[in-house]
Amino acid sequence: MKNNKSIGVFDSGYGGLTVFKSIAALLPDYNYIYLGDNARSPYGDHTFETVYEYTLECVEWLFAQGCPLVILACNTASAKALRTIQQKVLPLKYPNHRVLGVIRPTAEVIGTYTSSHTIGVMGTRGTVNSDSYPIEIHKFYPELRVIQQSCPMWVPLIENNEHEGEGADYFVQEYVNELLGKAPGLDAILLACTHYPLLIPKIQSYLPADCKLIAQGDIVAESLVAYLNHHPEMETMLTKKGEKRFFTSGDHKVFDKNASIFFDKAVISSRINLKK
Incomplete structure (x- = not known):
């Protein structure tokens, strides 16, 4: 083999x-x-x-x-x-x-998803604390405003198959509201963790209709x-x-x-x- x-x-x-x-x-x-x-x-x-x-x-x-x-x-x-x-x-x-x-290929195209020049990045504490996305995104789109939000409870919820239950809504709404509170003009959000696409239906329910969700696959x-x-x-x-x-x-x-x-x-x- x-x-x-x-x-x-x-x-x-x-x-x-x-x-x-x-x-x-x-x-x-x-x-x-x-x-x-x-x-x-x-x-x-x-x-x-x-x-x-x-x-x-x-x-x-x-x-x-x-x-x-x-x-x-x-x-x-x-x-x-x-x-x-x-x-x-x-x-x-x-x-x-x-x-x-997965960071560089995402950073190379992320600017095409926003009209407001403001991008949200939702990820683990490790990804957010590294500042890897703001650093890489600004190499290609220096004019973009990048607002980050760590979501420490999302991976445990997903890996324990609790992401579709009502209990997950609390943490989805909490992190989404925190991010939107930091950037009222946000029109695109990158899901900077490959687990997060499983939460897309719940995340979308707490977003404005014109806000795009970007998965990396x-x-x-x-x-x-x-x-x-x-x-x-x-x-x-x-x-x-x-x-x-x-x-x-x-x-x-x-x-x-x-x-x-x-x-x-x-x-x-x-x-x-x-x-x-």
Whole structure:
């Protein structure tokens, strides 16, 4: 199996499956390996050092399975670990491998979604505290006003399958109202966590009708298509048998049950042991 050159997709848990679903729909012919670090999820409140350590371990595991290209389908990992991996690890240890994130491709297009030049960003504490989105967005759209809102309860609600219950409404309304209170002219909100698309119906119910909600799946998938078109040396290396394999560091039976909610298809995974 290691001779197969798959695209690796990594997330701290289930959320990356919303991105993987979009990628697989747009690029169905490639082989994929998805890894969810569910045993150590969520990453949102971990330190930069811990997120970097966990992310690097998972990336190296995917490299060992024959993935020359890995997508960090996790905003927290992209914010806290991607740059160090790209700049310090790959050139020294894996010069022929590549790791891509979800923040830059989103920042490249985010300005096309707003008329008021004001964007809301809703994410985990880790993503918000990193300021990765304001920094990246202002590289492409320096005129935009970026207002952030951390939503620490949303991932736990989603990962415990409580996101559709009435109890979730309290926390959805609370965070949405906090964000709108900071920026009355807001007309577009980025869901800067790949878990959050499961909350879209509830979030929309508390937003003005003209406020757009932006999920990252299609944006990241389209960016990957462009990347492969511009890097034929990587594209030709990848195996195209349409195979998808799923792995988790947690209980694989629990993963399979919950993953189907995010991926919209039945998932059968295998459990792996990570160091810590």
